Amino acid sequence: MxxxxxxxxxxxxxxxxxxxxxxxxxxKKAELxxxxxxxxxxxxxxxxxxxxxxxxxxxxxxxxxxxxENVCMPMFIPESLLQKEKDHVEGFAPEVAWVTYGGNEKLxxxxxxxPTSETLFCxxxxxxxxxxxxxxxxxxxxxxxxxxxxxxxxxxxxxxxxWQEGHTIHATAEEAVEETEKMLGIYAKFCEESxxxxxxxxxxxxxxxxxxxxxxxxxxxLMHDGKALQAxxxxxxxDGFAKAFDIMYTDKENKKVYxxxxxxxxxxxxxxxxxxxxxxxxxxxxxxxxxxxxAVIIPVQQFKEGVLDKAxxxxxxxxxxxxxxxxxxxxxxxxxxxxxxxxxGVPLRIELGPKDIEQDQCVMVTRHNREKSFVSxxxxxxxxxxxxxxxxxxxxxxxxxxxxxRTYSCLTMDEITDVLEKKGDGFIKAMWCGDEAxxxxxxxxxxxxxxxxxxxxxQLSDKCVCCGKPAKAMVYxxxxx
Amino acid sequence: MxxxxxxxxxxxxxxxxxxxxxxxxxxKKAELxxxxxxxxxxxxxxxxxxxxxxxxxxxxxxxxxxxxENVCMPMFIPESLLQKEKDHVEGFAPEVAWVTYGGNEKLxxxxxxxPTSETLFCxxxxxxxxxxxxxxxxxxxxxxxxxxxxxxxxxxxxxxxxWQEGHTIHATAEEAVEETEKMLGIYAKFCEESxxxxxxxxxxxxxxxxxxxxxxxxxxxLMHDGKALQAxxxxxxxDGFAKAFDIMYTDKENKKVYxxxxxxxxxxxxxxxxxxxxxxxxxxxxxxxxxxxxAVIIPVQQFKEGVLDKAxxxxxxxxxxxxxxxxxxxxxxxxxxxxxxxxxGVPLRIELGPKDIEQDQCVMVTRHNREKSFVSxxxxxxxxxxxxxxxxxxxxxxxxxxxxxRTYSCLTMDEITDVLEKKGDGFIKAMWCGDEAxxxxxxxxxxxxxxxxxxxxxQLSDKCVCCGKPAKAMVYxxxxx
Numbered sequence: 001m002x003x004x005x006x007x008x009x010x011x012x013x014x015x016x017x018x019x020x021x022x023x024x025x026x027x028k029k030a031e032l033x034x035x036x037x038x039x040x041x042x043x044x045x046x047x048x049x050x051x052x053x054x055x056x057x058x059x060x061x062x063x064x065x066x067x068x069e070n071v072c073m074p075m076f077i078p079e080s081l082l083q084k085e086k087d088h089v090e091g092f093a094p095e096v097a098w099v100t101y102g103g104n105e106k107l108x109x110x111x112x113x114x115p116t117s118e119t120l121f122c123x124x125x126x127x128x129x130x131x132x133x134x135x136x137x138x139x140x141x142x143x144x145x146x147x148x149x150x151x152x153x154x155x156x157x158x159x160x161x162x163w164q165e166g167h168t169i170h171a172t173a174e175e176a177v178e179e180t181e182k183m184l185g186i187y188a189k190f191c192e193e194s195x196x197x198x199x200x201x202x203x204x205x206x207x208x209x210x211x212x213x214x215x216x217x218x219x220x221x222l223m224h225d226g227k228a229l230q231a232x233x234x235x236x237x238x239d240g241f242a243k244a245f246d247i248m249y250t251d252k253e254n255k256k257v258y259x260x261x262x263x264x265x266x267x268x269x270x271x272x273x274x275x276x277x278x279x280x281x282x283x284x285x286x287x288x289x290x291x292x293x294x295a296v297i298i299p300v301q302q303f304k305e306g307v308l309d310k311a312x313x314x315x316x317x318x319x320x321x322x323x324x325x326x327x328x329x330x331x332x333x334x335x336x337x338x339x340x341x342x343x344x345g346v347p348l349r350i351e352l353g354p355k356d357i358e359q360d361q362c363v364m365v366t367r368h369n370r371e372k373s374f375v376s377x378x379x380x381x382x383x384x385x386x387x388x389x390x391x392x393x394x395x396x397x398x399x400x401x402x403x404x405x406r407t408y409s410c411l412t413m414d415e416i417t418d419v420l421e422k423k424g425d426g427f428i429k430a431m432w433c434g435d436e437a438x439x440x441x442x443x444x445x446x447x448x449x450x451x452x453x454x455x456x457x458x459q460l461s462d463k464c465v466c467c468g469k470p471a472k473a474m475v476y477x478x479x480x481x
Numbered sequence: 482m483x484x485x486x487x488x489x490x491x492x493x494x495x496x497x498x499x500x501x502x503x504x505x506x507x508x509k510k511a512e513l514x515x516x517x518x519x520x521x522x523x524x525x526x527x528x529x530x531x532x533x534x535x536x537x538x539x540x541x542x543x544x545x546x547x548x549x550e551n552v553c554m555p556m557f558i559p560e561s562l563l564q565k566e567k568d569h570v571e572g573f574a575p576e577v578a579w580v581t582y583g584g585n586e587k588l589x590x591x592x593x594x595x596p597t598s599e600t601l602f603c604x605x606x607x608x609x610x611x612x613x614x615x616x617x618x619x620x621x622x623x624x625x626x627x628x629x630x631x632x633x634x635x636x637x638x639x640x641x642x643x644w645q646e647g648h649t650i651h652a653t654a655e656e657a658v659e660e661t662e663k664m665l666g667i668y669a670k671f672c673e674e675s676x677x678x679x680x681x682x683x684x685x686x687x688x689x690x691x692x693x694x695x696x697x698x699x700x701x702x703l704m705h706d707g708k709a710l711q712a713x714x715x716x717x718x719x720d721g722f723a724k725a726f727d728i729m730y731t732d733k734e735n736k737k738v739y740x741x742x743x744x745x746x747x748x749x750x751x752x753x754x755x756x757x758x759x760x761x762x763x764x765x766x767x768x769x770x771x772x773x774x775x776a777v778i779i780p781v782q783q784f785k786e787g788v789l790d791k792a793x794x795x796x797x798x799x800x801x802x803x804x805x806x807x808x809x810x811x812x813x814x815x816x817x818x819x820x821x822x823x824x825x826g827v828p829l830r831i832e833l834g835p836k837d838i839e840q841d842q843c844v845m846v847t848r849h850n851r852e853k854s855f856v857s858x859x860x861x862x863x864x865x866x867x868x869x870x871x872x873x874x875x876x877x878x879x880x881x882x883x884x885x886x887r888t889y890s891c892l893t894m895d896e897i898t899d900v901l902e903k904k905g906d907g908f909i910k911a912m913w914c915g916d917e918a919x920x921x922x923x924x925x926x927x928x929x930x931x932x933x934x935x936x937x938x939x940q941l942s943d944k945c946v947c948c949g950k951p952a953k954a955m956v957y958x959x960x961x962x
Contacts, residue, residue: 032610036601038563038592041555043605046620049551070530075556075594075625076578081518092582097557101579102629102640111519113556113580113594120517124524127515139527144556144624148583159583160555217650263856362511 012343014281016370019225020153026275027154030284030344040152042161044268047344050292052162052270056142058194058289059164059266062186068138068166073120075143076111081119085244090117091211095148097159100361113146118212118237118263121167122245125259132171132251135259138179140166156229156481157270163267169259171251173238176260180236183264184217187232195270196395197221197277198403198426199231200476202452207436210263214238220451220476222403223276226425228451228478231273234264272481277399278368284345285368287395288388295384296341297327300334300353310357314380321381323388342367347391348384366391368398405428411461416446416477427451427478431471434466441466450479493824495762496554498888500632500706507756508635511765511825521633521640525749528825531773532752533643537623539675539770540645540747543667549619549647554626556602557592562600566725569599577627578640594627599693599718599744602648603726606740613652613732616740619660621647631919634707636753637710637962642785644748650740652732654719657741661717664745665698668713675770676751677876679884680712681957683933688917695719701932703884704757707906709932709959712754715745753914753962758880759849765826766849768876776865778808781815782836791838795831795861802862804869817843823848828872829865847872849879874911884908890941897927897946897958908932908959912952914945922947929958 012025027033044052060070075101083089084331096112106377114120123138129135142164152158166183170176191197199219209216213235214284221231239258242248248256278285288294295318299311311327318325326346328337334351341349351363357376364383365372368391375383406426410416416428428448442465443449453473464471493506507512525533540552557580564570577593595601602620610616623645633639647664651657665682672678682699690697702712720739723729729737730791759766769775776799780792792808799806807827809818812829815832822830832844842862846853847868856864887907890899897909909929913919923946924930934954945952 034605036555036604038555038557041557043555043601044553046550046552049553052553053551069527069533070525072517072522072525072530072625072643074517075627076519076522076641078518096584097580097592098582099578100581103575103577107631111578120524123517124515139836144553146556148586160557162553261699 012281012283015224015279022279022281023272023275024154026343027278027286032271032284033154038159040149040157042154042158044162045099047292048271051274051286051290052268053291054292055194055270059186059190060142060189063140063164063166066138066182066186068140068168071139071141072143073114073117073124073141074115077114077117077119078109078111081123082112084119084122085212085241088212088241092116092147097146099149105347105362114143114397115145115147116139116263116265117143117145117165117167118241119245121149122247122261123242125169125242126245126247127249128257129169129249132248135249136170136175136179137281138166138168140164151271155268155275161267161269166262166264168262169242169247170261171249171259173260176238176262177236180215180234180262180264183262184219184232184234187234187264187266191219191221191231191270194287195274195277196275196287196392196399197231198396198400200452200454202454202476204233204452205436205439205450205475207439208450210235212240214240218452220478221273221277222427222478223273223481224279224402224404225276226406226479227481228476229269229273229276229426229481230451231270232264232266235262237261238468276394279345279348280368282339283343285395286345286347288347288392290325291345291347293326293341293344293346294324294388295326295348295350296337296346297325297328297350297352298337298341299327299336300351300356302355306357307352307354311352314352314362314377317380317382321384323384329473347395348387349395350384366394368394409458409460410465411463413445413466415444415480416442416448416465420446420448425479427476429458429460429474430465430477431460431463431477432473433467433469434472435464435467435469438464438466442477446477449476451476451480493762493764495703496760498716502763503760504753504756505635507760507765507824511671512769513752513765514635519640521630523635523639525643528750528773531754532767535751535771535773536675536751537645540667540671543671544621544645544647545822547663547667548621549621549649551908552620552622553624554590554595554598554605554622556594556595558595558598558600559590559592561590562604565600565603566693566722569693569722573597573628576625578629581726595624596626596628597744598622598624598626598646598648599722600726602744603722603742604729604796606723606728607648607726610650610728610730610740612730616730617649617651617656617660617666619647619649619904621645634753636749642748642750644746647743647745649743650723650728651742652730652740654741657719657743658717661696661698661743661745664743665700665713668715668745668747669700672700672702672712672751673877676758677768677873677880678754679877679881681933681935683728683935683957685714685933686818686917686920686931686956687846688920689931691716691727693718693721695721699933701959702754702758703887703908703959704754704962705760705883706757706885707887707960708962709957710754710757711746711853711932713745713747713753716743718742718744759876760826761849763820766876767826767828768829769873772826772828773805774822774825774827775805775869776807776829777818777827778806778830778831778833779815779818780808780810781832781837783810785835787814787838788835790832794887795833795843795858798861802865804865829868831865832938843932847875850874890939891946892942892944894923894926894947897923897929901929903925906960910939910955910959911946913945913954913956914948914949914950915953916945919945919947923958927958929960932957932959932961
């Protein structure tokens, strides 16, 4: 057994003991990432990258089905271009990486490595959008971006991260608003149907908007430890960027007018969300839709005649059935293999030994609840489909239960403090007057910030939880990653 | 018709008049790229990016079939890491972009934006390779890299470009050499079977090796204008990088030894190669395997009852058959559409008007030779398959003929000069003694450099074309992009 292999079966820190350590143990021991000598920049290893490839494949399909096209913008933004939209540059300039030399030559206009690409898309729109017939443009790109964060954590907050950024430009404000909401809906659907992760859809308060946006919408998920994680955002820009970048088009009445824009994105942070939503003290637990290996076949007494042949036959059958299956015929012990694939979160384990073969059956164990069952080999494909569906449904249900158990309605600041003290972190639902001062005060006094103003509103009371003045909306509050 | 649309049907410069202008006309008018305010950094537009996505999909499948896994390394390399392998840093340092500030903070160790990622992979190998059981690692990544070139041209030489870089590490030199050759073979197969582009496989002379490599292999293609284009490279590193980065593993005899490495890559330059191999004076001509749209349906007299319905029916049938098909039912004229999709290089045009429908047929026109035929609608799918195969075969044959016509055997320097003067640029086959001084002199006197030492050798004579001393090998010489 190699040194690398041996590490795998070492136990990880339990999440009750130290949640942060549990998390980093998993990212390392499930071989999702490895650190590099540049702080905040990580190697995404094959197993981690394969999760991202599955996320990409599914989302990219959803984007293309809704008429979006992929493009690729440069990674560099000249400082002069970044500065064109006032709020945008204020938001991003403090945290960008600056290229000042090309070879030995000092650059006149220094270049930042894109922290996000609105300015590049705007420059491009100005070149290609002239008439109402050129609209809409529904673009997306899969790239990495850089934000020079002070504190970093793998997947959750890194200096370079992978993401997709959608950028669209429309003739009317209505169309752009519709796009913003549509893409938030696609993100929510993806999280629920592919990541088995329930999310709250809502609007960010003004203090939490994207730099340069008129409105920012987000999906928020609740992690195992009761902290909130923003899993995706969608921004409506109005015509602010168009004005700053002088993008105009001739409408049907032959008048020059400003178009309206949006942008939206999700990142490799989703992998962090998967870990903290579904993982347990034996390691990662992956939702079947994005698991690099959906089912692992582990032969028992594989040296006995016929065992490996039969295992290979099952592998071929499942491959032909469209399952991402792996047969581990290495000479590690079955017990070691059980632990390894539990650590790696493979949704379904299939065991097959001489006795099983005699009875024309195999053993199936679902990762999330370790439920064991005997399955007739004639029913193999059907059983795998059912088990994978059961894993997805079980993961979703457990995540939803965790969120519901940890969501509290509070009418006063004291109630908030009390709940957090007694129950631990979670989502706090509380009314808000819409005043930024109250938002700040809630955070200062209780420690929870506004996460979003959910689309699904409830009238908990008619008073702001902070100042007691008439409430405008119910807000989800929480501590956030 | 929008301004953007109008531009489309303007004629392009003919390649006989000005080949370079013909090329840039195509990249702009076929909407492959758009320039940005950063020299050498371009926007790859949806139509151009879709070609790249097809290239990626096919190659990625070939890599995975041969056991390679995708990973993602950071984009930044600390200067201290880049400097670890002497030849490597000498080759790349003069042309890298340097990040010197993160936010407002000056970096102690400045970071270069990766020009290639050997150093990052080596740092990673040192962390994860300990035993012979950890080998081989067969990795690849799809990313962009930056090289601060002085003169730039879209796709052919840009400061940022997209590529894949394969990096592998093996227990033995033999295995690594085999990998290097295998990947060159995969590139050649891909170019021939998917890009309809014949290539010469060979080894680079020492003066043309990758910085840090023991041997560099390349595939070379000949463009319309007789210039050579290096379409892909594969490098064997021996254990040079392992020694520089202190990567060692314990072998089966429990001894600490150095592993052997390779790297190999192709870039968006392949799109430039497609243009210059197959394009004509009406625009782009795309090989069917990578064409974003393989067949375009253009209704004639589409306002007449039943025409659009029938066209949509054909579209659905071809989609179901797995063809990338587009129906253009816009209100532009058929003539305008013909010109547009010729410019965009769509391999097959299907015309359908009321008279065709009466006779239960359609018209098919193949882009590369404008051959027109009438096809019974009952035979639609079969005919499309055959036509697309005919386009591929026709393109390959024409490219091969062009290369053969423009490949000349020369025994003396005078013959080289003479051929180039009378026949124009092309591949020169000539014998070489292996001495770098002769290689330099051939270039200085005749203008052609060594392209590669082809695997398929011919004994044109036993004397070096330059010095007359005993020849070691036949070399392909040419002017290169």
